[in-house]
Amino acid sequence: MKQITVIKGDILQRKGDINTKAYIVESGLLRSYSIDDKGKEHIYMFGPENWLVADICESNTPCQLYIDVIEDAVLTVASKEELMERGPDIDALLRRLNTMQARIIMLMSSNALERYEHFVQTYPNIIQRVPLKMIASYLGITPEALSRVRHQLTQRK
Amino acid sequence: MKQITVIKGDILQRKGDINTKAYIVESGLLRSYSIDDKGKEHIYMFGPENWLVADICESNTPCQLYIDVIEDAVLTVASKEELMERGPDIDALLRRLNTMQARIIMLMSSNALERYEHFVQTYPNIIQRVPLKMIASYLGITPEALSRVRHQLTQRK
DNA sequence: TTCATTTCTTGATGTACATCAAGGCAGGGG
DNA sequence: CCCCTGCCTTGATGTACATCAAGAAATGAA
Structure with a gap:
């Protein structure tokens, strides 16, 4: 320790x-x-x-x-x-389980756009601190796919 | 209770x-x-x-x-x-976390065939008890895709 | 500063899996 | 017993995302 x-x-x-x-x-x-x-x-x-x-x-x-x-x-x-x-911090363990549950459900049911939007909302602070290719890796898509998703989003505005 | x-x-x-x-x-x-x-x-x-x-x-x-x-x-x-x-049974909680960790990694890195093979090895008892479409749903693929994966496997022998 | 490396983007093409549709088969309820 | 419903399969087609390739922009080291 x-x-x-x-x-x-x-x-x-x-x-x-x-x-x-x-x-x-x-x-x-x-x-x-x-x-x-x-x-x-x-x-x-x-x-x-x-x-x-x-x-x-x-x-x-x-x-x-x-x-x-x-x-x-x-x-x-x-x-x-x-x-x-x-x-052990039981509460922390349960919160972590909850996070992973949500992640599993998202990996099974969401497309690239939905995953990215969810990530932005959930971890707004992380997104500015890591290269986009790592976000892509976390989301389970390629950097190219993430780039196109983001392009889509800016166009839409 | x-x-x-x-x-x-x-x-x-x-x-x-x-x-x-x-x-x-x-x-x-x-x-x-x-x-x-x-x-x-x-x-x-x-x-x-x-x-x-x-x-x-x-x-x-x-x-x-x-x-x-x-x-x-x-x-x-x-x-x-x-x-x-x-x-609370800490050990059970940790084992569950471990299972979910493995599931997340699998959802991100494995294709339909690999997921099915892993499932068969990990839950050999479940597979005989539920319709295949539920297995497909658990694996994050369609029943049709699972059917084709299984066909592939029997042919290969 | 300058050069090298990494990151991000954009386009062209490929592919694994989804979707749609239809037929055969088995099990369960009436 | 028969019929209906749910399950599984197979084929045809569609699509989201991966892969490959190349160039521009940002980052960082010497």
């Missing part, structure tokens, strides 16, 4: 690592993502200030995700056991 | 209901799903024996999901508050 400072580009966790840490973001911005067999990145989650970023996996089993640093950041690092001892 | 018996077709919860219950499945099979603006159903989760089925939403706010009965079932019904008092 300590604080560390990391800079843009640092990689905190790779797929396959075991007994990975949990990171509480004090300042800066992280992302967690997977890389599929075709080499494509899929952003699973952004981690802005006050966010808890961690791969949820059992002790001693390899994790699924990469985690790296998008903006220079100050982090509190803890083992998952430490977090548990301090009394 | 009581036990109830329900039959195929019963609807336990509709989108917009508030202060909804949590259902522990003693026997039988439930499903939770959303209906999008085009009227299409998207299955969010199947609830077989020993599963906890509940919409994760704050008290007094409308829920997102429908829940209904696929196979006649015996359920233990509890308010979410009751569940909390009995000490």
Whole structure:
């Protein structure tokens, strides 16, 4: 349980690592993502200030995700056991479940335009801080498709 | 906190209901799903024996999901508050988060064939108990697409 | 500043899956 | 028992988004 400072580009966790840490973001911005067999990145989650970023996996089993640093950041690092001892924040867990539920439903039922509009409304602060290609990756579409969606939106006004 | 018996077709919860219950499945099979603006159903989760089925939403706010009965079932019904008092099962919560994480990654990176193969491996017991069109709905594809994927697989042998 | 790298855009083409339509089959209710 | 309804499949066509390619604009390092 300590604080560390990391800079843009640092990689905190790779797929396959075991007994990975949990990171509480004090300042800066992280992302967690997977890389599929075709080499494509899929952003699973952004981690802005006050966010808890961690791969949820059992002790001693390899994790699924990469985690790296998008903006220079100050982090509190803890083992998952430490977090548990301090009394897990049930409310935070439930909110996270809720977020993921909404994400799953959106991935199944929304097209590119609807996903982007939802993202803008839900994370207005993130959108100015990351390149659009990362937004695209989070939304599950290509940068080209996102570019065209945004073009559409400005035309429509 | 009581036990109830329900039959195929019963609807336990509709989108917009508030202060909804949590259902522990003693026997039988439930499903939770959303209906999008085009009227299409998207299955969010199947609830077989020993599963906890509940919409994760704050008290007094409308829920997102429908829940209904696929196979006649015996359920233990509890308010979410009751569940909390009995000490929430952190491990179960984490496992559920893990499942959803895997689902999100799959929805973003896998095609119809890969999704189906993964489902067969992960839920071999569910697949014999529900119509294929529900599997399709869970996978985020149409029944027609699923039919063609399965045809492909049998040919390949 | 200058050069290199990354990001974003735009166009042309490709493709996986959706949609629409129709027929065969099985199960359940009357 | 029969009929109706829901399920599954198959074919024809449509479409949203991916892929490929190239150039302009922004960013950053030396």
